[in-house]
Amino acid sequence: MPAAPLISVAVPLPFQQPFTYRLPPGVAVPERGCRVQVPFGKRLAIGVVTGPAEATGDEVKLKEIAAVLDESPLVASPLLDLATWVSEHYLAPPGECYRLVLPPAGVRASRAVVKLVRPEDAPDDDPVVAALRDKPLRLSTLQSRLGADPQSRVARLRRAGVVEIEQAIHAPGFRHRQVAVLLHPDAPARGRVQAEALDLLRGAGGRARVSDLSRDRPSARGALKRLAEKGLVRLEEERDVRSPQGLPVPGAEGVVLTPDQQEVLGPVLAAVSAGGPQPLLLHGVTGSGKTEVYFRTIEAVLREGRGALVLVPEIALTPLLVRAASARFGETVSVLHSELSVGERHDQWWRIREGEARVVVGARSAVFAPVSDLGLIVVDEEHDSAYKQDESPRYHGRDVAVVRGQIEGCPVLLGSATPSVESQTNALKGKYTRLVLPERIGDRALPVVEVVDRRLMIKGGGDPILGPVLRSALAARLDRRERGVGLLSGGGSGTS
DSSP, X not given: OOOOOEEEEEOSSSOSSOEEEEOOTTOOOOOTTXXXXXXXXXXXXXXXXXXXXXXXXXXXXXXXXXXXXXXXXXXXXXXXXXXXXXHHHTTOOHHHHHHHHSOTTSSEEOEEEXXXXXXXXXXXXXXXXXXXXXXXXXXXXXXXXXXSOOHHHHHHHHHTTSEEEEEEOOOOOOEEEEEEEESOTTOOOSSHHHHHHHHHHHHTTSEEEHHHHTSSOTHHHHHHHHHHHTXXXXXXXXXXOOOOOOSOOOOOOOOOOOXXXXXXXXXXXXXXXXXXXXXXXXEEOTTSOHHHHHHHHHHHHHHTTOEEEEEOSOGGGHHXXXXXHHHHHGGGEEEEOTTSOHHHHHXXXXXXXXXXXXXXXXXXXXXXXXXXXXXXXXXXXXXXXGGBOOXXXXXXXXXXXXXXXXXXXXXXXXXXXXXXXXXXXXHHTTSSEEEEEOSOGGGOOOOOOOOOOHHHHHHTTOOSSSOHHHHHHHHHHHHTTOOOOOOEEXXXXXXX
């Protein structure tokens, strides 16, 4: 009898290597990147297949996988290669790195849920039983409610058959909405309520959400159901995408490029047309029009039928850029960052994966967005330390973007008014192509900066915080009834 095939599985737990499992008889070997459900200790986990495993002679001790969840990988091999690189380069657990490229909660471990099954046999004064009477709860929720570790109490109740512990694995899903479609524009109606429902549907152009039609007239819901039974209206279910984009988008206006912008745009467009991994450093002073260069390049990428990824360092900057990008590129824009709800991230991730969104704007985690046929990666403010992830798996979003460009074979445009030392060095060594926007648009002057040696100021017995230059500047503002702001840096070691 042939031995059962063995596979390596990376589980979403802090272990530095994948684990080996046997496949049940008759189960085909899943591809690399497919998700499987596996037993791990006393719980279940959803992990990612990293490839076949070699026999070690102890196969009889190995556990079998519980289920194969995907017929084919959810993400393409370049993203799997990127997750592998992050794991190896940053010495991060592979299961946590694969989690980065998969949908929210795509890989996860189960959580113990305590369920009350025989309340009649439970002690009346037991706080665990009292907490479970309404609904089953996670162990962590029980602990927070009771203010103490409930493990020993739960164990006693479990031995007595009063409670059971289940290993629950839940994932966010798509929401669906019901839509009414008018089948006959001149459909007759019986009764005032049906006539009002038809008028509302006609006013919405013949297609509208049932929830919108019944918001001010709850009776419209029942009327639409009766109209559907008569064949005058069709009720459909469609996916309801939770949109995080927020405020309405203003219309886009034509922008005339400056000579400097035209000069730097040429090499960038040439890199896009040529394809291949090519990092470009766009060194542009504040207000020089770097964003317009980004957008012109994205337009070229979209014309070729490819996708683009735009990274910003701070989540606070994301809505501004999203609204500007939406005004330019319409509904093909998607947004990804950690402040979205799990449901919003889930919907946006699948929009990107299914090709509905071709331009993705987001913070550092968006570097792992499943954009297919990637034609450009933009890293705005590439010098910013916010691109560093400060919890496991730790990585630098800018550097991961450059590596993704190498794997995907696309240009990476790094923009900054003050390039990082690493990027500037790479440009001087010829690894990056350096492009410069030396002046602000419209001949606007840069703010005047005056450097003050505080050591001399302190030696002279002056104010250690407000020196004579800053005092004079603030006084001049007050004389003109203007406002001034003093920023402390380094815990009070200086002002700016």
